[in-house]
Ligand code: PEP
């Protein structure tokens with residue numbers, strides 16, 4: 499299919515055998531959310547809240563945050579919206595959250611780690627989210643970026659509950675979190691795989707260096723095997739496993755992810771149609787076969803070739 503072909507999405511992701519696979523959108527603010535709703539996204543699988551405040555020197559007030567969050571929630575009445583707490587640091591500098599110079603910012607104080615040092619920033623955000631959720635009728639779920647330990651996840655869940663937010667999850671974007679998925683499912687309701695960072699940290703390859711693009715590839719079998727471990731832990735716990743990294747918008751990879759145990763995919767809205775079409779052409783059995791072929795391959799190139807053969 500030519501890259502320019504527009505494939506429309508009918509708003510209901512499913513496999514050829516009828517199995518439902520919700521297809522959600524990644525957004526960074528109200529205008530993205532309106533575009534995602536127009537593209538028939540079933541909800542939002544990743545609201546990158548830091549995008550609302552990029553470049554700001556001072557922290558946004560709670561009122562400013564409520565307004566920004568309501569702008570996104572309003573586009574999805576009655577639908578699921580997964581809001582990620584501020585993922586500041588590294589490739590997303592937010593001066594009010596982390597202005598320190600770090601020699602290795604991708605390994606530095608970023609994401610949820612900032613909340614350890616500045617608890618009020620997270621608590622204010624959670625209060626603003628609870629207020630925005632009350633004011634709009636979307637189904638708000640909240641998740642933390644850059645989790646590496648069970649203690650971090652437990653403390654995050656406690657603080658969300660204290661703020662009145664009861665659907666709590668974490669992103670799985672470090673190998674540590676993938677390895678501990680079973681234990682993490684004991685403290686959260688869902689997880690979402692951030693495959694951009696998961697590839698970066700698994701292959702030890704800076705995602706900002708285009709020279710390392712071959713390593714920063716979700717088709718790398720090491721990344722696929724970690725995703726499979728998380729999928730198996732999700733199935734065992736009976737809890738959802740989403741994908742919200744760029745991998746979720748790759749139509750060739752989508753059946754593999756489903757076969758590895760992923761239960762929803764979130765992507766840039768323009769990818770929805772082609773991912774939906776790819777899933778509509780396969781059964782869950784096909785997905786499992788493709789997943790086994792891909793994760794069992796020794797290299798990313800062979801994983802791609804194996805999936806083409808198995809498809
Ligand atoms: C990811 O790491 O895959 C992800 C979805 O988060 P971000 O790209 O915002 O770091």
Ligand code: MG
Pocket residue numbers: 643671692694695
């Ligand atoms: Mg990330």
